[in-house]
Amino acid sequence: MTATAPAPTPSPSPDTGAHADERLLKRSPLRKLLGRPELGSIVGAVAVFVFFAIFADSFLKASSLSTVLYASSTIGIMAVPVALLMIGGEFDLSAGVMVTTSALVSSMFSFQMTANTWVGVGVSLLVTLAIGVFNGVMLTRTDPPSFIITLGTFLMLTGLNLGLTKLISGTVSTKTIADMEGFPSAKAVFASTLTVGGVDFKITILWWLAFVVIATWILLRTRVGNWIFAVGGDEKAARAVGVPVDKTKIGLYMGVAFGAWVSGQHLLFSFDTVQSGEGVGNELIYIIAAVIGGCLITGGYGSAVGAAVGALIFGMTSKGIVFAEWNPDWFKFFLGAMLLLATLLNAWVRKRAEATK
Amino acid sequence: MTQTAERTEAGERTALVELDSVSKYYGNIRALEGVSLEVHAGEISCVLGDNGAGKSTLIKIIAGLHRHDGGTFRIEGEETSLSSPREALDRGIATVYQDLAVVPLMPVWRNFFLGSEPTKGTGPFKRMDVEFMRRTTRAELLRMGIDLRDVDQPIGTLSGGERQCVAIARAVYFGAKVLVLDEPTAALGVKQSGVVLKYVAAARDAGLGVVLITHNPHHAYLVGDRFVLLKRGTMSGSHTRDGITLDELTRQMAGGNELDDLRHELERAPAPAHLGAVADGADGTGGTGEKQEKQEKQKDGGR
Ligand SMILES: Nc1ncnc2c1ncn2[C@@H]1O[C@H](COP(=O)(O)OP(=O)(O)OP(=O)(O)O)[C@@H](O)[C@H]1O
Numbered sequence: 330m331t332a333t334a335p336a337p338t339p340s341p342s343p344d345t346g347a348h349a350d351e352r353l354l355k356r357s358p359l360r361k362l363l364g365r366p367e368l369g370s371i372v373g374a375v376a377v378f379v380f381f382a383i384f385a386d387s388f389l390k391a392s393s394l395s396t397v398l399y400a401s402s403t404i405g406i407m408a409v410p411v412a413l414l415m416i417g418g419e420f421d422l423s424a425g426v427m428v429t430t431s432a433l434v435s436s437m438f439s440f441q442m443t444a445n446t447w448v449g450v451g452v453s454l455l456v457t458l459a460i461g462v463f464n465g466v467m468l469t470r471t472d473p474p475s476f477i478i479t480l481g482t483f484l485m486l487t488g489l490n491l492g493l494t495k496l497i498s499g500t501v502s503t504k505t506i507a508d509m510e511g512f513p514s515a516k517a518v519f520a521s522t523l524t525v526g527g528v529d530f531k532i533t534i535l536w537w538l539a540f541v542v543i544a545t546w547i548l549l550r551t552r553v554g555n556w557i558f559a560v561g562g563d564e565k566a567a568r569a570v571g572v573p574v575d576k577t578k579i580g581l582y583m584g585v586a587f588g589a590w591v592s593g594q595h596l597l598f599s600f601d602t603v604q605s606g607e608g609v610g611n612e613l614i615y616i617i618a619a620v621i622g623g624c625l626i627t628g629g630y631g632s633a634v635g636a637a638v639g640a641l642i643f644g645m646t647s648k649g650i651v652f653a654e655w656n657p658d659w660f661k662f663f664l665g666a667m668l669l670l671a672t673l674l675n676a677w678v679r680k681r682a683e684a685t686k
Numbered sequence: 687m688t689q690t691a692e693r694t695e696a697g698e699r700t701a702l703v704e705l706d707s708v709s710k711y712y713g714n715i716r717a718l719e720g721v722s723l724e725v726h727a728g729e730i731s732c733v734l735g736d737n738g739a740g741k742s743t744l745i746k747i748i749a750g751l752h753r754h755d756g757g758t759f760r761i762e763g764e765e766t767s768l769s770s771p772r773e774a775l776d777r778g779i780a781t782v783y784q785d786l787a788v789v790p791l792m793p794v795w796r797n798f799f800l801g802s803e804p805t806k807g808t809g810p811f812k813r814m815d816v817e818f819m820r821r822t823t824r825a826e827l828l829r830m831g832i833d834l835r836d837v838d839q840p841i842g843t844l845s846g847g848e849r850q851c852v853a854i855a856r857a858v859y860f861g862a863k864v865l866v867l868d869e870p871t872a873a874l875g876v877k878q879s880g881v882v883l884k885y886v887a888a889a890r891d892a893g894l895g896v897v898l899i900t901h902n903p904h905h906a907y908l909v910g911d912r913f914v915l916l917k918r919g920t921m922s923g924s925h926t927r928d929g930i931t932l933d934e935l936t937r938q939m940a941g942g943n944e945l946d947d948l949r950h951e952l953e954r955a956p957a958p959a960h961l962g963a964v965a966d967g968a969d970g971t972g973g974t975g976e977k978q979e980k981q982e983k984q985k986d987g988g989r
């Protein structure tokens with residue numbers, strides 16, 4: 330047995346708790362705040378807001394803010410469940426096209442079966458959840474990482490979206506379902522506009538908020554939330570203490586699928602037709618929003634609020650550049666810079682949190 | 687060899703866990719063969735052996751991570767083969783692993799209750815009882831003598847010894863009957879090892895049966911009631927506390943004769959040393975039993 334480093338000579342052993350006071354000094358409220366995963370994104374969001382408030386004249390108008398919130402909400406509805414999945418240690422590259430798949434299934438089922446649009450909406454929910462289950466089961470039953478498995482799903486769905494749409498409707502987009510029974514009520518749920526104090530707000534903003542509230546509740550206050558952190562933080566340890574790892578992961582993929590369903594229905598009912606090639610590339614936007622929001626790419630750490638704020642940064646930047654009448658090419662640059670900053674901050678947080686005395 | 691069976695306890699009470707010439711193969715690798723172990727309530731059974739001797743494999747069978755390939759495994763007299771760690775937990779066997787005891791980034795209180803979180807409320811409002819969890823974690827750790835400054839800190843920021851103690855406290859709290867510890871003191875300094883051993887003893891006094899895996903005969907002898915020595919997957923010795931001295935345990939752990947041989951060779955370094963010329967019983971401290979043991983060891987070593 331080798332001796333340890335020399336003990337701090339006169340002080341009592343660290344396990345007696347006799348000098349708890351001395352140790353308490355180490356943790357200031359500021360450090361505690363710094364430990365929050367969403368802190369970086371909130372600071373970033375304030376900075377972006379101030380920036381565009383100064384440089385884009387119309388940015389502070391109520392109608393502009395409503396536009397920003399709408400853009401943010403369509404990303405946020407997906408970024409929140411994608412963030413939960415990332416906290417659980419996995420990716421879903423099929424999330425972007427899954428939104429389109431969900432819209433296509435709903436539209437085509439309603440059109441071909443000439444049924445009530447709500448039937449299509451229901452069938453779409455089942456199909457989309459089944460895709461989520463497929464991702465989750467494939468991941469937990471086989472060896473490859475989720476990156477590869479969902480890349481496979483991504484490619485298959487991309488092909489299916491285009492192929493089946495062409496096969497069934499003869500073109501790359503679906504036929505309109507606007508004259509069908511149930512369309513107005515479904516539109517009210519998924520794509521209506523609410524007027525508050527003379528300003529129009531899209532209903533997706535409410536969906537977005539609901540996703541954040543429910544996801545935060547699950548993450549911070551339920552057993553499942555504990556399991557999500559655990560399977561992402563250390564899957565083996567989680568399994569060893571009896572956490573149902575596979576079920577948790579399948580559930581997370583179903584959460585992403587549910588988000589894709591809501592987004593897909595929004596897509597369908599705001600335009601009443603769907604372009605079958607849409608959605609490709611959005612999966613990365615969701616992941617970026619989650620990372621900016623403080624999710625660790627390696628899992629085990631992050632927050633739903635952070636992901637929502639990440640989506641807000643996205644919305645503000647993309648619309649802010651338009652309001653400032655700049656070349657939209659700058660958007661990508663801003664995003665890249667933001668992503669790098671967020672990643673550096675996260676790396677620092679992780680080092681702090683994992684450091685062993 | 688001093689067999690446990692000699693000090694027979696049959697009929698007195700059944701062992702909490704009993705392995706009888708258990709074997710485990712990983713493909714064509716023989717990780718364990720013919721290993722027996724008994725764990726009784728209020729006793730500590732130590733498993734000693736070198737790196738790769740099969741210690742972790744042995745406890746993975748008890749913990750439900752692997753199924754054994756041969757021999758019998760009884761829990762409270764009933765023959766079993768565990769299919770998952772959850773099943774082992776449900777049957778009262780809690781394991782603290784060498785490397786995967788906890789999730790480093792999660793707060794201490796979340797780790798403490800991980801997998802067995804208490805809830806309150808019903809339906810969609812069913813939630814973890816966070817207040818209770820925080821309070822209990824703090825109280826249980828305090829009971830073990832760890833005064834945490836903050837149960838919200840990530841468990842990865844605790845020292846290795848503190849982390850082991852949290853894992854032990856967790857097992858005790860959840861009413862484990864058998865506590866399995868894989869090298870809890872391996873990465874710890876002298877002081878921290880002492881702290882952990884104190885909790886191991888506390889768990890024993892609370893009536894648990896403990897399996898303690900270790901490299902270190904001194905640690906084992908401080909607290910152990912039974913000792914099983916593993917060597918390259920086979921059992922090279924099984925003793926009760928009154929059947930063996932610390933010196934003998936250390937000798938057997940360190941390789942007994944082989945170490946003596948090595949010492950003598952090193953002492954005679956200037957002379958042209960050659961293998962095989964080292965005389966038997968060079969130190970003459972052991973009795974006949976030990977001699978016999980040594981010879982067996984030498985045969986083993988020759989393989
Ligand atoms: N999953 C596995 N597949 C194949 N061989 C394995 C596997 N796990 C362990 N082994 C082998 O079985 C033998 C026993 O390993 P085990 O981990 O039980 O040793 P140990 O006594 O715990 O060692 P240490 O003191 O280093 O922890 C080793 O030779 C090891 O290489």
Ligand SMILES: [Mg+2]
Binds near residue numbers: 741742743784868
């Ligand atoms: Mg080991």
